Amino acid sequence: MTGSSKPDLRARLRAARRAYAPVAILVPDSFRARLSPRLIIASYIPVGSEADPAPFAQAATAAGCRIALPHVVDHATPLRFLAWATGAALVTGPFGLRQPAADAPELAPDIILTPLVGFDRRGARLGQGAGHYDRAFLAYPDAWRVGVAFAGQEVELLPIDAWDMPLHAIATDKEWIVPRWTVS
Ligand SMILES: Nc1nc2c(c(=O)[nH]1)N(C=O)[C@@H](CNc1ccc(C(=O)N[C@@H](CCC(=O)O)C(=O)O)cc1)CN2
Ligand SMILES: Nc1ncnc2c1ncn2[C@@H]1O[C@H](COP(=O)(O)OP(=O)(O)OP(=O)(O)O)[C@@H](O)[C@H]1O
8 A cells, every 4th residue: 555655646647647538728817817927938849648838828928028937957956947939949858858959048037837747725835746836936036936737637735844835726628726835
């Protein structure tokens, strides 16, 4: 029997995500309402069975925002958010990730669209386990942290570690979840 440690949950939730038929995640009005020209939105290019945040990036571009994508080199080095013009060439990095070239300009995001392995209704999040997003959230504490996931990736209560920063909102194919800890 598996327990509920982060590694056990990660394995279970990755399997659940792989079994989920990919569905589009629609952009809610509360996300659009946050967009304004020149804001920097960090999106990501999905790998494997991850939910695709492209509709959010498209809404942001249409609103005059700039898009950045995460760029990683290895587990130890903090990720950087690098400028990306929709459709511009990407380079294949570690784990098969499609990323901007390493010399693209680094941008400070106002909104961080975050890939999720799992989440709970309090806004707790499970990622790849390398701490890349944990460290990015610490580096940009004022950014709006929006998780993107399929509804089937929800668990009742995730374990929370000292370094975990909660999500402000979670976009799923079924609903837009605003955890109760948020003020606005
Ligand atoms: N699309 C996407 N981009 C992203 C992330 C992500 O989770 N998804 N990241 C989030 O931090 C960063 C890349 N960091 C990563 C760190 C570890 C692993 C990793 O250990 N992958 C496993 C396989 C995962 C699976 O089976 O689903 C591996 O290759 O062994 C992947 C990405 C930045 N860019
Ligand atoms: N601010 C930080 N500085 C250095 N290491 C950190 C920081 N935050 C988290 N870590 C490390 O990163 C790892 C993150 O583990 P955890 O299982 O919480 O990952 P996760 O939140 O699922 O992953 P990710 O943030 O990559 O999506 C831990 O080993 C932790 O020690």
